[in-house]
Amino acid sequence: MNRSALRSLLVQAFAAAAFLLFLPPAGAEQPPTRPAHIKKLVREAEAAFDRLDIAGARAIWARIYALEHTNVAMCQLGQLDRRLARWVDAVDELERCVAKMEPPETPREQRLYETRHEDLAEARQQVAEVAVLAPPGAIAVLVGGRRVGDTGRIYVAPGQHEVSAALPDGQVVSTTVSAPAGESRTALLAPPTATPPTATPPTATPPVPAAAPPPPRAPQPPAGQGDPARWIVPAGGAASLALLATGLALHVAAASERAEVGTVVYALDQSTWRWRTRENVASAAMMDQISTATLVAGTTLAGATLIYAVLRDGTQIRARVTGAEVMFVW
Template sequence: MLFAAATAHAAGPPERSRPVKELIREAEAAVARLDIARARELWVEVYEIERSNVAMCTMGQLDARMGRWAEAMVELSQCVDQMPAPRTKQERSLYERRHADLARARTRVGEMVLVPAPGVVGMLVNGRGVKHGSSRVYVPPGQHEVTAVGEDGQVARTSVKVEAGESKPVPLTLDKPTLAPEDRAQAPPGPRAPGPAAPKGPPQGAARPGPDLRIVTTGAMGSVGFLVTGVMCLQSAQGYALEAKAAWARAGEGGPVRSMPPLGYNEMVDTAATGKLMSFLGTGSLIVGAAAGAATLVYVWWPNDTEIRLAAHGAEVRVRW
């Protein structure tokens, strides 16, 4: 059994507390039903309570069973480092099995040996911080990003590819060398080269006035209003056209003057004329609304510090974004 050997190795430590015993019993039941992830969660709780090497070794074995080789490598390394020298045949067998587990995990991961330069105060591998003082990081085979952070805020990144079973040193250097705080205080100021002439106009990066909100609001509301009015007029025009067509159909093939009374004929003519007027108004409203919307967008996106100058060959436009 996975935990029988661990228990044998733990011979000698003080009696476990009742909560720890219950957690171990539940973890063994999880392993029996092949719920390895749940079993590892329970052993993590055990380790948080008693911080025993038995719990660390067991977590390493469970991570290896789930294929989490980078985590298993870290846990099994700590497990083997803290195992005492074997005194009995049973302890020697357990000792050899743990070393075999560690050797198997080592063939499944790559090892990066981080070598930070002076001034590096933080390191990250794939966006995850490396524990201070740690130099060996185990990762799955493949491409990985290593980031170094300097004491003055400098950031340097490098991409490293490692193979399974490979150990690769990764030197971490910053773009600019940094001095210790006491060295920077004692360093004499060097001569300063004359800087470039200040450019005319507003300083670079200075905030420029944005578009007038009232103009933008008025333009947007006007555009929407004209567009809605245009749509409503076109719908109304369509209704008048259908009404005039129905009146013409009721008049018969003889024509409106011969088969319809004068009053009916006048209503049909008025209906058709009203429909044409509504169609004209609708089309005009759509054009005005679209023009107002386009003008508003141009006002919003057009640079506020655009310069337009007249030249001999025409107009010269200068835009600073």
């Protein structure tokens, strides 16, 4: 073999050895190739973290995660929220971070894997977990205004929270749950009970209401102290008698006038008969009308005086109309 051929073989063997030396092991995760604008944001986030601007670094990593949903960005968000004491968000982000981490293969990966799990365990001690048992078919389940995912579990700040669920028929069931830090509680949302149809009772005759007791009598003033009621009955009786007497007198006078008309009819002086007849007839009619009015007024006044005299001391009158009792009390 000449020298040139031997040199060519040595060069090829050296190239093959170099390729195998720098070839990454099988199964090793290759670092993702990031676009230039993502690399710029990462450098800005690292610079903000070096300045101890934790809130600024967290905001930049949130922008990075919105542009590329990588597990690295999620883990960074969990770490920064833990430093900001945003425990509820930190637990949620670190849980997703740990769930997507590959099993460690190198000592460095092992240290990172253990650190993430320790951070998650620390964050869980600062929050409470609520497991919701909602009715079947619930559209939305909320705990403290935050929506519960498909797992039925959610992390919340320690304390009391309202748990509610919207059902397909539009009804809402709710309850309250109190969970301390580092512990888990279960909230049961019972479905609404169906209201049974109300049976229509048979029609029955309404009972006759019992008569109300008579009202107490008003206190009567002592005699001789100006009680006007004791003068009403005598005055009413005297006035009614006067009206009745006047009516009877006018009635007798009218009858006398009519009798005089009958007498004048047979007189010899015809002209005098005609004049006196018209005058007597008109006078008799007038007295009849006045007599009738006076008799009616006297009778009415006498009846009113009698009713007042009978009922003014609390006498009751009862009357039944179609089975109902009506009571009048003076």
